[in-house]
Amino acid sequence: xxxxxxxxxxxxxxxxxxxxxVRRNAIILFMCIExxxxxxxxxxxxxxxxxxxxxxxxxxFVMTVAAAEAAVGLAIIISIFRHAETVDMxxxxxxxx
Amino acid sequence: xxxxxxxxFASLAIGGGLGMVTRKNPIASLLFLVLxxxxxxxxxxxxxxxxxxAIQVIVYAGAIMVLFLFVIxxxxxxxxxxxxxxxxxxxxxxxxxAGLTGWLLTRVLTxxxxxxxxxxxxxxxxxVREWNAxxxxxxxxxxxxxxxxxxxxxxxxxxxxxxVLLAKRRV
Numbered sequence: 228x229x230x231x232x233x234x235x236x237x238x239x240x241x242x243x244x245x246x247x248x249v250r251r252n253a254i255i256l257f258m259c260i261e262x263x264x265x266x267x268x269x270x271x272x273x274x275x276x277x278x279x280x281x282x283x284x285x286x287x288f289v290m291t292v293a294a295a296e297a298a299v300g301l302a303i304i305i306s307i308f309r310h311a312e313t314v315d316m317x318x319x320x321x322x323x324x
Numbered sequence: 325x326x327x328x329x330x331x332x333f334a335s336l337a338i339g340g341g342l343g344m345v346t347r348k349n350p351i352a353s354l355l356f357l358v359l360x361x362x363x364x365x366x367x368x369x370x371x372x373x374x375x376x377x378a379i380q381v382i383v384y385a386g387a388i389m390v391l392f393l394f395v396i397x398x399x400x401x402x403x404x405x406x407x408x409x410x411x412x413x414x415x416x417x418x419x420x421x422a423g424l425t426g427w428l429l430t431r432v433l434t435x436x437x438x439x440x441x442x443x444x445x446x447x448x449x450x451x452v453r454e455w456n457a458x459x460x461x462x463x464x465x466x467x468x469x470x471x472x473x474x475x476x477x478x479x480x481x482x483x484x485x486x487x488v489l490l491a492k493r494r495v
Contacts, residue, residue, distance in 0.1 A: 233433040241426030242341035248418035278441035295483035302490035
């Protein structure tokens with residue numbers, strides 16, 4: 228079950244990466260980042276079956292960082308929306324070459 | 325039985341992830357993500373991490389997803405949605421990147437000798453027998469990881485202040 232879970236976590240991480248590259252909606256990009264964090268959590272929990280309880284404790288910290296990141300990121304999205312009336316990434320090209 | 329359940333929830337998780345990446349409507353996308361989170365919680369139960377599963381449902385499927393839904397509805401993105409998927413080359417590049425990432429991670433994680441540790445399962449089972457599911461995590465958390473735990477509270481405080489400051493109309 229350990230190896231299978233690690234493979235599943237790799238697949239979910241890959242899906243998150245694909246979403247970040249393919250989508251343009253800022254909120255959906257955020258959801259894809261959450262999916263990647265969850266894939267890492269799954270790997271941690273699976274590895275805790277081999278390495279002990281530390282894996283589950285690290286999941287704790289990852290979840291905290293994810294919650295903080297979601298709160299700050301969504302606040303940034305709200306303030307961007309107020310400024311530009313859209314959350315589509317193609318309108319935010321100020322820092323693109 | 326638990327093998328069968330594992331496959332069911334694993335396919336639900338992958339299906340939810342695929343649905344999230346491909347749906348146009350942000351709310352549909354979000355609900356697919358909730359499906360993924362719930363199936364991950366079920367997988368945690370199957371892996372023997374009961375407390376993490378409960379936290380997953382409460383924090384992710386509860387708090388974070390409500391936050392996302394709230395922002396989507398606050399910004400009124402639920403109805404007037406234009407397709408925001410990038411065109412041809414981007415899709416190929418995206419799924420090639422994803423496939424490569426997944427393949428490399430799979431290779432690294434499943435090589436012979438990648439996981440050298442053993443017996444964590446028994447150790448956790450013994451701890452759960454002695455201190456229950458919560459105590460088995462709480463004891464090492466408050467004993468060996470006390471400083472990171474306290475730093476976490478500082479992080480959350482900074483995040484709260486930052487979120488309020490960023491979302492405020494006029495500071």
